[in-house]
Amino acid sequence: MRFPILLTSVLSAVLLASSPSTAQAPAGGGKVFRYAYRVDPASLDPHALAETFTLSWLGQVYEPLVGRGKNLELVPALATKWEQPEPNVWRFHLRTGVKFADGSPFTADDVVFSLQRVKKDGSDMAYTVASVTEIKKVDDFTVDLVMAKPNPILPVQTTSTYIMSKAWAEKNGATAPASVKAKVENFASNNANGTGPFKIESRQAGVRTILVPNKEWWGEKETNVDQVVFTPIQADTTRVAALLSGEVDMIYPVPQQDAARIDGTGTYQVLKGAELRTMFLNMDQKRDELLNSDVKGKNPFKDRRVRQAIYQAIDVNAIRDRVMGGTSRVAGTMIAPGINGYDAKLDTRIPYDADAAKKLLADAGYPNGFSFGMDCSNDRYVNDERICQAIVGMLARVGLKVTLNAQTRTKFFEKVLARDTSFAMLGWQPLSYDAHSTLQDTMNTPVDKVGTYNVGNYSNHAIDKLTMEIETEIDPAKRSALIAEAMTLDKDDFGHIPVHQAGLAWGVKKGVSVVLRSDDSLELKWVKLD
Known part of the structure; x- marks a missing residue:
């Protein structure tokens, strides 16, 4: 696919500093997945803003107690099971052998710390645990969430409530949540240390972020990707041009006026769905x-x-x-x-x-x-x-x-x-x-x-x-x-x-396999490259 000289020049100018092709390839070669969305995460602090994109992006690095599967069904994440020993208590049995990206072990102390942090002033995620009145450590791998009244939907309310390392937050002065709306930042605003399937290798906010698989991750490896390069590209025309020129392997969202053109290339396709928002x-x-x-x-x-x-x-x-x-x-x-x-x-x-x-x-x-x-x-x-x-x-x-x-x-x-x-x-x-x-x-x-x-x-x-x-x-x-x-x-x-x-539309290079969910969340752990 060829582009007019003007469009190519504009694309080159916009992506000169952030072009995924300038990212250093993984040592020893390997598969690199490059993708673009219209904006960058608003913060790396998982409690700073309840925005769908920011939370879904951070979900590659951080994890909740209860997760979502390919069809948005509830699945075990940092908790292997959950139950109600009493009507107003939810008990979470935590996964053993889990490590944060820095190698430190995950325990109940991290859950208690994180959920208490979520409830602090400035957190934009407090509503997810608003019914919780007490967070109790039962043992190193069991936590009780106590409520004033029974809450049968607490597990589904917390699927984007991420767990942080208590030791890491204390060491780096990030025990209180950052806040996008209050313009409050801390170390966690620009740094991350989660238990998720990926970890951040390098980041230039607003320009480019490189992620690599977290070799310590507890989950089953489905992706064959060795490196992920994420580039925020706000302009629709530039984002589409980045896909069709081969700068990236995937973009979203695809403007509806460009869908037919992308599908007509034979090299790229548009995946469509319905949004829940x-x-x-x-x-x-x-x-x-x-x-x-x-x-x-x-x-x-x-x-x-x-x-x-x-x-x-x-x-x-x-x-x-x-x-x-x-x-x-x-x-x-x-x-x-x-x-x-x-x-x-x-x-x-x-x-x-x-x-x-x-x-x-x-x-x-x-x-x-x-x-x-x-x-x-x-x-x-x-x-x-x-x-x-x-x-x-x-x-x-x-x-x-x-x-x-x-x-x-x-x-x-x-x-x-x-x-x-x-x-x-x-x-x-x-x-x-x-x-x-x-x-x-x-x-x-x-x-x-x-x-x-x-x-x-x-x-x-x-x-x-x-x-x-x-x-x-x-x-x-x-x-x-x-x-x-x-x-x-x-x-x-x-x-x-x-x-x-709105309708969902993702533009993907053929040979790249992704899972389109109706929550518009790209899960890197399911990305596969031919």
Whole structure:
């Protein structure tokens, strides 16, 4: 495949310092896997940011007690089995003979330390163990997690809660978690020492990271890769060019407009699937006066009619067809098919109707609309800025004057998690693949360690009560009914506005075998090269 001189020059300029081909090959030869994603991990501290890509990338180096298999089923990781000796206690039996990448042994002390660290201020992963009130070492390879009330889903809540070395963290001054949103860093922000199948050989943040197999890893070796070179490439065109020029063996995501071209080469192919992440809109419903608005002395978003007007002013089918190239799935509820608790009866939408939206705004006292700002990332989700631009244009048609602030994901998360926002688009994929996470983390009234990603501060105490009941209900039918009740309350209240689930698309060189999971996580331990 040949490229125009200009494109080749641009690619060379962008990748000159970071080109995977400049990475030193493994000693004695060996197989090298080179891949690119749109961004770099936000931090190497596994407790610094609850972002899917950062956590999935760190999952090559660090491990949880309970893991996920090729079909997202629960599998033993650092715990070989788990049980409930009492209704409010989960007991984890730890794997013996495990070593961290630095050669030090893994024991219960590391689990107790790590989970206590997760619960400290600054951690973005505290919600995964929010129900845990005590972490007890039973013996060197047994740990009890004690809860005030029974929590039947604790194991699935912790599949991205990674275990660190206590000795390593203490030695390097990293006993407290770093925080992306608070701009707090420590040694663990740029260094890693896990028990996972790979370890970091070298790293230039934002440029290139080289990983090599962890020879101390306890698991069965499936990959035949001797070295992995990861390069973050934000620009879609540059990322595609890197694949088609042979600079990398795999890229993701693939822009939908380039999928046919990649498939047509005969050398590369596009693997497609459905994402579990739901994109949704948040509206500030707490402040008495909306930020950066021409409405003074009150907050229009507190009025349900205004929230419904915004909902009906957005043509999600047009976003699917024109922005997403037909690859997204329109969402009528806050969870996707494949998430435990999904109810197809709730996955419906009130039709797009700009005239109805105008009438609702007029009835609410805003016949000429009003102004406000919108926060959006430009490098986190598939077509994120383009989606936000489309929404701004649609809202303008009903008189809502929206100023878009699109920025890199790090700055975006810092801003919205500080609640410095009026209107923002986020995506949420429950790490537990259970509706409870969506309720607890994006819909619950923000307090303590819950509601962290409910950046519009929507508050419905009936939903809060149901969320607590859902966490402790062990009867599947009753639990499903409680989830449906909570989701219905938010839906009827227009507490949040679901948009869609994006399609997954990975571009891979033929002869490279990877496992495409619906959580959009590339697991290096399953990569094989011909």
